[in-house]
Amino acid sequence: MIFKVLYQEDISESPVREETKSMYIEAESKREVRKKLADRNYNIEHVQELSEEHLAYEQQSENYKVENL
Template identity: 90%
Template sequence: MIFKVLYQEDISESPVREETQTLYIEAESKREVRKKLADRNYNIEHVQELSEDHLAYEQQSEDFTVENL
């Protein structure tokens, strides 16, 4: 499954919409996503599993890349 992760670069930052970053990651569950990103100092706001239709939409973006962890 592919998950979309919304996060802030630094765990000490308060969530500010304009500074929210996005990454895509392949994992079996939301828990596994968080585990894979635990070594990064991210303030994870939201982890969303992408449906086939949503994934197809996201893949149209030039910024779409799946992180290899």
């Protein structure tokens, strides 16, 4: 499964919409996604499992890239 992760790069700062970044990660569950990102100092706002239709939409974006963790 592919998950979209919305996050802030610095865990010590309050979330600001304009600073929110996203990444795509392949994993079996939301828990596994969080475990894979545990060593990074990210403030994870949301982890969303992508349906086939949503994934097809996201893949059309030039920013779509699945992270290798």
